[in-house]
Amino acid sequence: MSDDRCEVTVTVNGEERSLAVECRRTLAEVLREDLGLTGTHLGCEHGVCGACTVAVDGAAARSCLMLAVQADGCEIETVESLGTEEKLHPIQQAMWDEHGFQCAFCAPGFLMTVYCLLRENPAPTPEEIREELSGNLCRCTGYASILTGVQAALSRGAAADA
Amino acid sequence: MKIPRFTYHRPATEEEALAMLTEFGEDAKVLAGGQSLIPLMALRLSRPAHLIDIGGLRELAAIRERSGTVSVGAAVRHVEVERSALVARAAPLAAAAMPHIGHGAIRNRGTACGSLAHADPAAELPAVALAAGASFVVRRASGERTVPASEFFLGYLTCDMGPDELLVEWRLPTWPVTAGWSVQEVSRRHGDFALLGMAAMIDTDPVGRISTAALSLFGAASTPIRVDAAEKLLTGEPPSAALFDEAAEIVKGQLDPPGDLHGTAAYRKHLGAVLTRRCLSEAAGRLGAAA
Numbered sequence: 001m002s003d004d005r006c007e008v009t010v011t012v013n014g015e016e017r018s019l020a021v022e023c024r025r026t027l028a029e030v031l032r033e034d035l036g037l038t039g040t041h042l043g044c045e046h047g048v049c050g051a052c053t054v055a056v057d058g059a060a061a062r063s064c065l066m067l068a069v070q071a072d073g074c075e076i077e078t079v080e081s082l083g084t085e086e087k088l089h090p091i092q093q094a095m096w097d098e099h100g101f102q103c104a105f106c107a108p109g110f111l112m113t114v115y116c117l118l119r120e121n122p123a124p125t126p127e128e129i130r131e132e133l134s135g136n137l138c139r140c141t142g143y144a145s146i147l148t149g150v151q152a153a154l155s156r157g158a159a160a161d162a
Numbered sequence: 163m164k165i166p167r168f169t170y171h172r173p174a175t176e177e178e179a180l181a182m183l184t185e186f187g188e189d190a191k192v193l194a195g196g197q198s199l200i201p202l203m204a205l206r207l208s209r210p211a212h213l214i215d216i217g218g219l220r221e222l223a224a225i226r227e228r229s230g231t232v233s234v235g236a237a238v239r240h241v242e243v244e245r246s247a248l249v250a251r252a253a254p255l256a257a258a259a260m261p262h263i264g265h266g267a268i269r270n271r272g273t274a275c276g277s278l279a280h281a282d283p284a285a286e287l288p289a290v291a292l293a294a295g296a297s298f299v300v301r302r303a304s305g306e307r308t309v310p311a312s313e314f315f316l317g318y319l320t321c322d323m324g325p326d327e328l329l330v331e332w333r334l335p336t337w338p339v340t341a342g343w344s345v346q347e348v349s350r351r352h353g354d355f356a357l358l359g360m361a362a363m364i365d366t367d368p369v370g371r372i373s374t375a376a377l378s379l380f381g382a383a384s385t386p387i388r389v390d391a392a393e394k395l396l397t398g399e400p401p402s403a404a405l406f407d408e409a410a411e412i413v414k415g416q417l418d419p420p421g422d423l424h425g426t427a428a429y430r431k432h433l434g435a436v437l438t439r440r441c442l443s444e445a446a447g448r449l450g451a452a453a
């Protein structure tokens with residue numbers, strides 16, 4: 001059915017991509033299945049857990065709550081854009097050093113949320129960090145280690161790389 | 163679950179959007195930020211055949227002040243309302259509600275008008291609209307009407323709009339500079355929909371007696387509700403903790419909230435009293451603060 005296919009052009013992690021996708025597919029599905037960017041995780045698929053958080057034009061958004069076609073013309077950044085295995089992004093390195101995560105299923109969402117927060121607000125207070133991260137769920141850590149990791153990232157100047 | 167199939171439309175103008183609504187009517191849904199509609203479709207609680215995406219319509223993307231009202235267009239996102247200096251000054255009750263709505267990532271995409279059209283009884287903005295005496299500009303291809311907030315919310319997820327109509331603008335009367343405001347809620351986790359919440363405004367006359375009081379509850383019934391009896395009690399009296407306690411007892415007595423696994427009806431009634439005291443004391447502390 002040609003009616004339910006949509007043309008989408010998005011810039012993903014700096015690279016422009018044009019695709020014809022089924023209109024009903026979410027940005028998360030297209031990132032993971034069509035573009036192979038499986039770093040973006042899907043937990044609840046209805047907006048509650050935050051695992052699928054990506055940056056859309058620089059602002060954090062739930063990729064499970066956005067149709068890919070709604071991202072037409074937008075700039076998307078996913079967790080893959082942050083760092084490489086050899087050279088982690090300072091936020092990732094701080095999380096690693098502080099044992100911020102356990103299973104790390106939630107990590108892509110937390111990392112992208114922190115990344116977007118630091119870009120907008122390079123010196124957030126602990127209260128602002130908690131507030132911003134309140135939309136991301138973690139089943140393992142109890143959050144304290146994640147907050148410690150964010151603080152470590154901040155004190156090492158990670159905001160300069162956001 | 164995967165979202166069911168639909169045909170996607172991206173009108174270039176409001177006029178085109180209205181023509182599509184006329185054509186597809188019941189079979190279509192407006193897509194604004196998608197923060198309520200997409201999850202409903204993902205859960206297959208909603209399966210429209212056509213989606214009309216108004217998210218990019220620039221003509222509906224402004225927050226404006228004109229002739230004593232602040233108007234918020236249909237494509238204005240929560241985050242823009244939250245950061246608007248105009249809203250902070252001329253509609254502080256709406257500004258106070260914003261941080262309570264979901265989380266940052268939700269507010270980056272969701273729209274204020276989408277929340278109002280969705281008419282979730284536990285949402286903040288419908289209660290704000292009711293307390294502030296706001297109105298809604300609703301358009302269809304054949305014409306426009308303005309509906310006061312007191313007549314707009316009809317029931318659970320139901321407002322006074324036909325399937326061919328578009329909510330184009332939320333209008334709030336410019337805030338009286340002498341009045342105080344507060345939005346308070348209790349929820350299970352930060353960012354969740356409220357178990358119970360209140361949006362309140364009080365104003366005083368030159369000798370310091372309360373001249374206007376508006377107490378509007380969300381999460382208390384199938385629509386946001388005002389508590390007339392408590393508002394009457396407050397009117398004409400000077401603000402005091404004892405007066406607010408009395409108002410709190412009235413609110414508790416008037417409430418007939420639903421009970422569910424998140425909170426019993428008795429607990430929500432108790433919250434009604436607690437939130438009334440919190441709201442009124444915060445609003446009293448802000449009398450004249452908008453000047």
Ligand SMILES: Cc1cc2nc3c(=O)[nH]c(=O)nc-3n(C[C@H](O)[C@H](O)[C@H](O)COP(=O)(O)OP(=O)(O)OC[C@H]3O[C@@H](n4cnc5c(N)ncnc54)[C@H](O)[C@@H]3O)c2cc1C
Pocket residue numbers: 046047048065191192193194195196197198199200201236262263264265268271272273274275276277278279280284285286287327328329330353354355356
């Ligand atoms: C995890 C999570 C937590 C949330 N927490 C809260 C909360 O605490 N408080 C709260 O208030 N909301 C909350 N929300 C909902 C959020 O505020 C939505 O953004 C808002 O309810 C809908 O706005 P939208 O632009 O996303 O609308 P959409 O999802 O696009 O549309 C919602 C409905 O309104 C209709 N509609 C939208 N715009 C118009 C229009 N202009 N004219 C006619 N019909 C229209 C649509 O057809 C649809 O039926 C939450 C959402 C999520 C996912």
Ligand code: FES
Pocket residue numbers: 041042043044045046047048049050051052053062063064065
């Ligand atoms: S998968 Fe998107 S919020 Fe849970």
Ligand code: FES
Pocket residue numbers: 101102103104105106107137138139140141
């Ligand atoms: S570390 Fe396992 S869910 Fe967060």
